[in-house]
Amino acid sequence: ARHPDNIVEIISKINLRKHFNLKNKNTITLKGI
DSSP states (O other): OOOHHHHHHHHHHHHHHHHHHHHHHHHHOOOOO
């Protein structure tokens, strides 16, 4: 790990993606009901 900052950035991006995916799934579920 030469650039820890880059790793932190990547992890935060992955977490954001997961968060958005959960939000989208919840929205789709609500629409489906």
